Amino acid sequence: FYASAPIVTHDAHIIGTLCVFDSSPHQLDAIQQRAMEDLAAQVMALLERRRLAREATAAAEAKSRFLAALSHEIRTPLGGVLGMLDLLLMSELDDEQHHHANVARRSAETLLALLDGVLDLSKGEAGHVILASVPFNLVELTHDVVEVLSPLTRRHGTRISVRVEGAVPPRLIGDPNRLRQVLANLVGNALKFTVEGEVEVIVRARSGGVEIAVRDTGVGIAPEELKELFRPFAQGDAGARFGGTGLGLFISRELVRLMGGEITCESRVGVSTTMSVALHLESAVDEALAEPDVDDLRILVVDDDEVNRVVTVALLEAAGVEVEAVEDGEEAVDRVRERAFDLVLVDLELPRMDGAAIARAIRAIPSNVEMRALTGHVGGLRIDEALAAGMCSALQKPLRQADVEALLRELTSDAYANAS
Known part of the structure; x- marks a missing residue:
């Protein structure tokens, strides 16, 4: 059959x-x-x-390859802008010049956060979001976000203020750039939907961490729209009227979840809306605030972009580190052969030899010098290749003063020295 x-x-x-x-x-x-x-x-x-x-x-x-290339191309010049502003703020400026440079730096940081907001969609899908863990001042960060966004208050005649409740630790350990991104989304939304009203940002201490609440007296959110609030591209009637992509709250929720926290919303139509972020952040211990002892510390920087190379070298030298810099992989390998370094910082995107190839060549010398990748990519494939080739970790570009301080504290800590 x-x-x-x-x-x-x-x-x-x-x-x-x-x-x-x-x-x-x-x-x-x-x-x-x-x-x-x-x-x-x-x-x-x-x-x-x-x-x-x-x-x-x-x-x-x-899409991931495209976004990785896009991220690198945008982050490279933006990193130069941020780095030069950091160096400018470390120079001799009068009060007015310092204020203007500080506002420019915070505006550039907000631009970087907006860029990350789009790129994080791809990173979240691929599981490649990298969270930093550095000391930062939450109250100062909140004031920074409010100051950068304060020009929006003039559009609708809105008042904005910051209030601190309880004993908020002066220094916390976490990812200030991601948190800045979340706050910029929440405060930006509150200002957008509030006409001739008030927006208040409340930072409060809570058991096991902190809470940031953004309260506005704007149009409010209908109960049926609250259910869809954190979905990508979701917009209610107000969102359609005031504009926007519908991505900000979705990205904010995903970032808060990655940081081990929770984001919630309470709203009454025509009365008020309160967005609250609860985070479990540890306080920075006193030892982490001590100046690192960088005597005899020697670092090699490998980066083909002149601006980023100059910025990285200047930030390290300002911290008292002996630094050498080269612009391609062959020079880097030759330099490691010639003298001893405590650390080699390698940009992953280099002509002729990429970061992974440089790491393999240095390990073949042989050399056990520590190597860390500098990357502006959103994807994790290149980072994985670099780690497999012998690098121990990756630092996200643009490299900032806080990143340098955290790196040097780690390199000079007793626990790190004993582990090495």
């Missing part, structure tokens, strides 16, 4: 058959024949789902 049903594509192409064999003679009735045809259709549907899954995977990989 033999029976078959064709496997047909949606555009009427036969790509195979579903066959049934039996040693005994048999005749299919109409119901059994229909079942065969249904099974053949299910096989075709399964094959189609597999094809769509392959195409989706390929599209996601292409």
Whole structure:
């Protein structure tokens, strides 16, 4: 006995058959024949789902590669702007010049946060979001965000203020750039939806951490819209009226979750809205605030971008470190052969030899010098390759003064020295 049903594509192409064999003679009735045809259709549907899954995977990989390149191309000049502003603020300025430079730096940081907001969609999907863990002042960060966004208050005649409740630790350990991104989204939304009203940012100490609440007297959110609030591209009636992408709250929620926290919303239409972020952040211990002892510390910087190279060297030299800098991989390998370094900082995107190739060449000297990657990429593939080649970790570009301070504290800590 033999029976078959064709496997047909949606555009009427036969790509195979579903066959049934039996040693005994048999005749299919109409119901059994229909079942065969249904099974053949299910096989075709399964094959189609597999094809769509392959195409989706390929599209996601292409998007990740595109965003990685985009991130690198934008972060490189933006890193130069931020680095030069850091150096400018470390120079001799009068009060007015210092204020203007500080506002410019905070504006550039907010621009970087907005860039990260778009790129984090891809990173979150791929599981490649890298969180920093450095000391920062939460109250100062909150005031910075409010000052940068305060020009928006003039658009709608809105008042904005910051209030601190309880004993908020002066220094916390976490990712200030990601938190800045979240606060910029929340405060920006509050200002956008509040006309001739008030926006208040409240920073308060709570058991096991801190809470930041952004309260506004704006249009409010309807109960049915609250359920969709944190979905990507979700916009209520107010969102459609005031504009926006509908991504800010979704990205903020994902970042807060990555930081081990929770974001909630309470709202009454036409009365007020309060967005609250609860975070479990540890206080920075006194030892972490001590100036690192960088005597005899020697670092090699490898970066082909002149501005970023100058900024990185200047930040390290300002901290008292002996620094050498080269712009390609071959020079870096030769320099490591010639003298001893405590650390090599390598940009992953270099001509001729990329970061992973440099790491392999240095390990083949042989040398056990510590190497860390400098990367502006959103994806983790290049970082994974660098780690596999012998680097111990990656630092996100643009490298900032706080990043340098945290790195030097780690390199000079007793625990790190004993582990090495």
